Amino acid sequence: MSEKLGTESRSEQTGDEKQDTQEKEAVVPERAEEVKLKAKYPNLGQKPGGSDFLMKRLQKGQKYFDSGDYNMAKAKMKNKQLPSAGPDKNLVTGDHIPTPQDLPQRKSSLVTSKLAG
Amino acid sequence: MAGAGAGGNDIQWCFSQVKGAVDDDVAEADIISTVEFNHSGELLATGDKGGRVVIFQQEQENKTQSHSRGEYNVYSTFQSHEPEFDYLKSLEIEEKINKIRWLPQKNAAQFLLSTNDKTIKLWKISERDKRPEGYNLKEEDGRYRDPTTVTTLRVPVFRPMDLMVEASPRRIFANAHTYHINSISINSDYETYLSADDLRINLWHLEITDRSFNIVDIKPANMEELTEVITAAEFHPNSCNTFVYSSSKGTIRLCDMRASALCDRHTKLFEEPEDPSNRSFFSEIISSISDVKFSHSGRYMMTRDYLSVKIWDLNMENRPVETYQVHEYLRSKLCSLYENDCIFDKFECCWNGSDSVVMTGSYNNFFRMFDRNTKRDITLEASRENNKPRTILKPRKVCASGKRKKDEISVDSLDFNKKILHTAWHPKENIIAVATTNNLYIFQDKVN
Numbered sequence: 274m275s276e277k278l279g280t281e282s283r284s285e286q287t288g289d290e291k292q293d294t295q296e297k298e299a300v301v302p303e304r305a306e307e308v309k310l311k312a313k314y315p316n317l318g319q320k321p322g323g324s325d326f327l328m329k330r331l332q333k334g335q336k337y338f339d340s341g342d343y344n345m346a347k348a349k350m351k352n353k354q355l356p357s358a359g360p361d362k363n364l365v366t367g368d369h370i371p372t373p374q375d376l377p378q379r380k381s382s383l384v385t386s387k388l389a390g
Numbered sequence: 391m392a393g394a395g396a397g398g399n400d401i402q403w404c405f406s407q408v409k410g411a412v413d414d415d416v417a418e419a420d421i422i423s424t425v426e427f428n429h430s431g432e433l434l435a436t437g438d439k440g441g442r443v444v445i446f447q448q449e450q451e452n453k454t455q456s457h458s459r460g461e462y463n464v465y466s467t468f469q470s471h472e473p474e475f476d477y478l479k480s481l482e483i484e485e486k487i488n489k490i491r492w493l494p495q496k497n498a499a500q501f502l503l504s505t506n507d508k509t510i511k512l513w514k515i516s517e518r519d520k521r522p523e524g525y526n527l528k529e530e531d532g533r534y535r536d537p538t539t540v541t542t543l544r545v546p547v548f549r550p551m552d553l554m555v556e557a558s559p560r561r562i563f564a565n566a567h568t569y570h571i572n573s574i575s576i577n578s579d580y581e582t583y584l585s586a587d588d589l590r591i592n593l594w595h596l597e598i599t600d601r602s603f604n605i606v607d608i609k610p611a612n613m614e615e616l617t618e619v620i621t622a623a624e625f626h627p628n629s630c631n632t633f634v635y636s637s638s639k640g641t642i643r644l645c646d647m648r649a650s651a652l653c654d655r656h657t658k659l660f661e662e663p664e665d666p667s668n669r670s671f672f673s674e675i676i677s678s679i680s681d682v683k684f685s686h687s688g689r690y691m692m693t694r695d696y697l698s699v700k701i702w703d704l705n706m707e708n709r710p711v712e713t714y715q716v717h718e719y720l721r722s723k724l725c726s727l728y729e730n731d732c733i734f735d736k737f738e739c740c741w742n743g744s745d746s747v748v749m750t751g752s753y754n755n756f757f758r759m760f761d762r763n764t765k766r767d768i769t770l771e772a773s774r775e776n777n778k779p780r781t782i783l784k785p786r787k788v789c790a791s792g793k794r795k796k797d798e799i800s801v802d803s804l805d806f807n808k809k810i811l812h813t814a815w816h817p818k819e820n821i822i823a824v825a826t827t828n829n830l831y832i833f834q835d836k837v838n
Contacts, residue, residue: 302721303668303670303722303724304670306672306725307670307671310725313729328613331588331589331616386419386436388409388410388422389464390410
């Protein structure tokens with residue numbers, strides 16, 4: 274006789290009571306995670322899903338080195354160092370002038386996909 | 391066990407094939423970005439980050455080998471998109487194929503739409519298995535014959551040749567999107583299609599490339615007021631006037647193009663009410679819908695957010711009719727998932743042909759199936775370890791906390807770099823295509 278394969282877990286139904294207790298239990302780990310995050314990044318914006326986050330999403334894309342931007346920014350900064358790209362999640366891409374150090378590697382030439390191999 | 395099929399017997403999934411390189415060092419260009427069966431299921435297309443499309447064709451069923459269905463072999467491969475540069479903004483336009491959608495077959499050739507962030511292309515894939523030979527004025531190699539040597543009239547005839555599959559771009563639909571295209575969807579009228587970016591949705595005619603109609607525009611007058619973006623959009627499978635789009639806030643809007651030219655005002659708004667006391671920093675991010683798919687019947691739609699899959703009845707806007715937890719154990723890991731950006735991963739989901747089972751991917755190369763009728767679910771793994779054809783896949787289980795049983799894997803051991811974002815289900819059979827980072831797995835149900 275073949276065994277039934279598969280885990281027999283009941284998928285969540287939308288019954289009210291069950292959802293209440295489950296969500297209360299769920300919220301505790303989520304809130305605990307939030308506390309952890311705030312501890313690591315105290316400057317994190319109040320509105321996480323708000324402008325900053327979405328603006329960053331809209332401007333996704335490799336920003337390339339533009340000598341005009343770079344030289345103008347350098348002139349403004351005078352003696353100060355140009356800020357380089359950091360892992361700061363609040364940094365809106367548009368404000369950052371890429372420096373020669375930030376340049377990505379050149380793309381390799383186009384070859385046939387390995388899936389077709 | 392995810393069930394399907396007439397007898398209601400539980401099906402067993404078996405390894406069938408795996409495509410792609412074995413080595414762990416994955417070149418960025420090889421990252422698979424989309425997988426799609428055509429309407430008959432005979433063809434399976436993949437797109438990757440390098441802008442390439444590979445199409446596989448199912449072998450005709452061998453009558454003597456009745457214990458397995460035809461294998462998928464390479465049919466055609468071509469470079470769909472190439473990297474471009476936006477000089478004005480000093481931004482690169484990635485060649486990554488975001489989506490492929492097949493047109494229903496009308497004649498001998500096959501057509502598909504493929505898109506990157508900015509440009510949609512209509513590709514024609516046609517077969518050539520004969521060529522004309524015996525021209526009157528040309529030699530076989532193409533050189534023209536000396537006309538004075540031509541003394542008789544020779545009419546060329548078609549002779550068989552080795553099958554050649556050619557892909558050619560027939561239409562290029564460009565310059566209509568300021569933001570990044572996330573979806574394309576072909577209308578049931580088979581004449582028009584929509585393309586959606588973060589803030590706008592455009593309607594195109596397949597024959598016309600120099601203009602498109604904007605049908606949704608959610609760009610605020612002041613970008614500081616931006617609160618949500620469009621994450622996915624799809625036409626209804628039967629009603630050519632209806633489409634839906636999902637947002638980063640977890641809502642889905644259904645629009646009727648008969649109501650007005652600009653569908654900024656939705657006809658229906660699907661949103662599950664949230665208990666404000668449950669709200670956390672992560673709530674909005676994990677509620678962002680990464681994929682929306684209508685059922686084949688057109689009566690339901692499925693949405694995927696970070697932790698769950700929801701089935702909505704189009705007649706009920708205030709809550710989904712079914713909710714399935716994909717990997718609830720990640721809720722206590724949201725902080726690190728935010729730090730490593732995994733919380734922003736966009737998982738897709740798909741229906742089986744009869745709309746009875748839904749499937750979606752997870753981490754550690756796991757993927758999940760939920761049977762809507764039996765309410766049972768299963769976790770399977772795409773791994774080269776189960777490499778022999780017709781090997782039945784063993785169900786997997788993640789241990790959220792406490793004592794880990796034998797064969798279970800703990801949450802902390804999961805490999806978050808091994809994500810299954812793209813899966814596809816054959817429209818008629820129990821054959822599934824599952825994409826890991828750079829490999830394509832094909833699984834079939836056990837045929838006796």
